[in-house]
Structures are given as structure tokens and as C-alpha cells.
């Protein structure tokens with residue numbers, strides 16, 4: 001699929017058909033992590049693929065999905081045949097930025113302007129979302145809420161030095177009218193391009 005055709009098709013889908021996904025399709029989706037950009041080529045992104053029914057149910061329960069389903073929402077996480085938990089290993093960045101070519105003028109590790117390890121997790125997540133569409137699938141994403149993190153650590157055996165950042169749901173799309181009615185995308189207008197993109201300078205041309 002051409003990228004210009006793929007991009008408008010990407011949206012968060014919050015309900016899936018109950019069909020397992022072929023292993024090779026999942027492999028193609030998660031292999032994209034090796035193509036993700038990373039600060040200093042630290043490659044701190046880590047992915048955990050989850051297809052086990054009991055683990056998916058535990059994750060759904062941790063985010064109170066059964067209550068939502070009882071309220072009439074589609075079973076977003078439970079219906080997804082596969083989840084990809086996007087994680088980051090912060091120490092990979094400190095290790096990399098303590099190498100000679102990355103030290104500041106004082107010979108120290110840089111003051112991090114933003115946590116690059118979180119930025120890079122987002123870049124990896126984006127590749128998973130887009131590749132899912134390229135594979136003819138749908139995907140959704142939610143962040144790792146405080147109450148979800150210990151559940152992920154326990155069920156997925158995530159090591160202490162790795163932080164789960166987001167969970168991507170994958171599957172063949174099913175109708176999600178209840179979710180669509182309440183998600184931010186449906187309830188808030190898309191911001192105008194003029195608010196989001198500035199050319200040359202914020203606020204227009206400098207007066208001479």
C-alpha cells in the first residue's frame with residue numbers, strides 16, 4: 001500500500017473479530033522495531049507480543065474493561081487476538097550517552113531535554129500501528145495506567161530495568177460504534193493545520 005493511502009486509514013479501532021492472527025503476520029509487524037529511529041541508535045525499545053487468552057483477560061480486567069462492557073462498550077482488549085506491549089529500557093540511553101562521542105563539553109552525560117527513551121517508544125509504537133494497517137489489520141493503543149503496570153510486570157515477566165509504555169491491540173476490525181461515539185477523535189474537532197504547523201517562525205513573519 002502506498003504511504004499516502006495508508007495514513008488516512010489509520011485510526012484507533014476498539015473492537016475486533018475473534019480470529020487469531022497468523023504468526024508470520026505478527027512477526028512482520030513487530031520486526032519493524034529494528035527499523036525504528038532511536039536516539040544515538042540506543043535501540044532501547046522492547047516489544048512483548050501477547051496472544052494468550054488468560055493474560056489478555058488479566059490485562060483487560062486491570063483496566064476495568066468488564067465494567068465498560070457491562071455499560072455497553074465493545075470488548076476492546078478482550079476481543080483483540082494479539083497485544084503488543086511497547087516497552088523501553090532507559091539504561092540503554094544512559095549507557096550509549098556515556099560513550100565518548102556523546103559526552104558534553106564537560107565530558108559528562110548530557111542533560112536530557114526530554115526523555116528520549118519515551119520518545120523512541122512512541123516511534124516504535126507508530127511503526128506497529130502503521131504496519132498493522134499495511135497488513136490489512138486494525139490497531140488501537142492505550143497507555144500503561146499505574147494500576148496496569150504491576151499486572152504487566154507479573155504476567156509478562158518484564159524485568160525491573162524495562163518500563164512498559166503503551167499497549168497496542170491488533171486484530172481484524174469489527175464495528176465499535178459505542179467507543180467511536182465517545183473517543184476524543186469523535187468528540188473534539190481536528191485542530192486546524194495553522195495551529196499545528198508554523199513555517200519559518202511561530203506567529204508569522206518577523207517585521208523588519
Ligand SMILES: Cc1cc2nc3c(=O)[nH]c(=O)nc-3n(C[C@H](O)[C@H](O)[C@H](O)COP(=O)(O)O)c2cc1C
Nearest residue numbers: 010011012013014140141142143166183184185186
Ligand atoms: C499515549 C496514548 C494513549 C492513549 N490512551 C488511550 C486510552 O486510554 N483510551 C482510548 O480510548 N484511546 C487512547 N488513545 C487513543 C487516542 O484517543 C487516539 O489516538 C486519538 O483520539 C486520535 O484518534 P485516532 O488515533 O483514531 O486518529 C491513546 C493514544 C495515545 C497516543
